Amino acid sequence: MNVKKEMKTKLFEFDPVVYPFPLLVCKYVPGVTAKELSERFNQVIDRRTIQVLTEDDLRAFPTLTAKTVCVTDKVTDEMKYLVILYRPKKIRWGVVSHEALHVLDFLADWLGFKAPVVCDDEPHAYFIEWVANCIGSVIDGYPEKMMKGKLLKFEDYATETNQSNAGGQD
Secondary structure, three states: OOOOOOOOOOOEEEEEOOOOOOOOEEEOOOHHHHHHHHHHEEEEOOOOOOOOOOOOHHOOOOOOOEEEEEEOOOOOOEEEEEEEEHHHOOHHHHHHHHHHHHHHHHHHHHHHOOOOOOOOOOOOHHHHHHHHHHHHHHOOOOHHHHHHOOOOOHHHHHHHHHHHHHHHHO
């Protein structure tokens, strides 16, 4: 008998310690991830514009291996960087570096400076290294051990959402 295992998105959160926003990294599960993420987050377009993050915004297409999105948590309103790994087995270090640079660009924009226009680029290099290592640890399958990534559960989020909604009703 063939039993089909239910697939769930594994979403890992990394504490940046000295940077203002957490990093989220997840492996994409077709038919699951886009729905789960769109229910949990809104998309940050720029410092003043937040829009609904739709399933269509997150769907994979044939050549997409990874995507980085700046998001806010719908419950806590906390801003986070989200890197989605669509095809982790096909991702090479060039793609990891590419996505890490997007995260740096989001940070630079939020803080009000342009990332490449700095005399001492060492802080940028360390930030990109940290982001790349977080992404790499999820690809390799050891985020908790390698980078102290915390597995977030969508079930816990649903409970938080229901509790916060119930508390706000008259």
